Amino acid sequence: GAVVSQHPSWVICKSGTSVKIECRSLDFQATTMFWYRQFPKQSLMLMATSNEGSKATYEQGVEKDKFLINHASLTLSTLTVTSAHPEDSSFYICSARDPGLAGALNSYNEQFFGPGTRLTVL
Amino acid sequence: AQSVTQPDIHITVSEGASLELRCNYSYGATPYLFWYVQSPGQGLQLLLKYFSGDTLVQGIKGFEAEFKRSQSSFNLRKPSVHWSDAAEYFCAVGGPFGNEKLTFGTGTRLTIIP
Numbered sequence: 001g002a003v004v005s006q007h008p009s010w011v012i013c014k015s016g017t018s019v020k021i022e023c024r025s026l027d028f029q030a031t032t033m034f035w036y037r038q039f040p041k042q043s044l045m046l047m048a049t050s051n052e053g054s055k056a057t058y059e060q061g062v063e064k065d066k067f068l069i070n071h072a073s074l075t076l077s078t079l080t081v082t083s084a085h086p087e088d089s090s091f092y093i094c095s096a097r098d099p100g101l102a103g104a105l106n107s108y109n110e111q112f113f114g115p116g117t118r119l120t121v122l
Numbered sequence: 123a124q125s126v127t128q129p130d131i132h133i134t135v136s137e138g139a140s141l142e143l144r145c146n147y148s149y150g151a152t153p154y155l156f157w158y159v160q161s162p163g164q165g166l167q168l169l170l171k172y173f174s175g176d177t178l179v180q181g182i183k184g185f186e187a188e189f190k191r192s193q194s195s196f197n198l199r200k201p202s203v204h205w206s207d208a209a210e211y212f213c214a215v216g217g218p219f220g221n222e223k224l225t226f227g228t229g230t231r232l233t234i235i236p
Contacts, residue, residue: 006165034223043212043226044166093165095224111224113158115165 002028004096006114013084014122021079021117023094029074030096034111035067038091050077084121092117124149126215128227135203136235143198143230145187145213155196156214156224157187166212172196183207208234 003026013019023033031052036044048058048069056069066088068080077096081088095111125148135141147153154173158166170181177189187198196213213227 004165041231043228046223046225049223091163095166110168110171113166116163118163 002096002098002112004030004094004112004114006092006094006117008117009115010118010120012120012122015085016083018080018082019084019119021081021092021094021119023077023079023096023114025075025096025098025112028096028098030077030098031074032097033071033077034095034097035069035077035079036093036095038093038116040091044093047079081119084119086121089119089121092119124153124215124217124225126213126225126227128211128213128230130230131228132231132233134233134235137205138202141198141200141203141207141232143211143213143232145196145198145227146194147196147213147215148194149215149217151217154216155187155189156216157181157185157196157198158212158214158226159183160210160212160229162209169198169211203232203234205234205236208232 005024007022033050035047037047038044046059047062048056050056050069050071052071052074058064071077093116095113097111127146129144156171157169159169160166169185170179172179172189180186185200189196210229210231212229214224216224
């Protein structure tokens with residue numbers, strides 16, 4: 001099955017520093033990856049859609065200069081939280097869509113989720 | 123705009139009892155519907171999905187869900203829950219190619235009592 005990994009699984013940083021989170025598709029090439037944010041005991045909110053080789057599309061209200069997304073290869077997307085503050089503390093989850101499944105009955109649109117990264121900003 | 127409502131924030135069920143988690147959606151066309159489960163501190167695991175065809179879909183771990191277009195619902199059911207089913211459950215709606223963003227409900231936390 002399609003596997004998506006994230007690194008690191010958790011990170012603690014000081015306020016004002018930047019943190020990079022990696023999302024990798026391990027056994028398939030993902031032209032599209034998605035970044036979500038989840039606050040404690042809340043739902044997932046889509047932050048941005050990352051397309052390989054092009055600029056990410058950010059959801060309304062998400063600061064693109066604060067949450068930098070790079071999708072430089074078909075298996076890797078990165079999210080960099082710049083000048084992190086305590087309010088950026090959250091659980092960040094990525095997902096990837098396998099275009100190889102596109103068009104296959106009952107496989108269309110399926111996203112495979114990573115295990116998430118817990119960010120704590122002190 | 124698409125949206126998902128999960129009316130029950132928290133449900134407690136005895137082990138071995140049946141379970142139904144409610145999900146209502148709003149979507150302008152034929153929806154693609156999903157149920158995911160999340161254990162504490164973990165990512166999401168897909169339980170089942172509905173794209174088209176038979177409105178009763180079977181998933182993993184003994185779960186099933188029924189798509190009812192007239193009620194805009196996609197409720198998740200399990201005839202007999204196990205202690206390991208305790209987790210957070212999310213319903214999500216998305217669209218076909220070109221509109222694949224998933225919109226999640228707020229989730230239902232399931233507690234299992236002995």
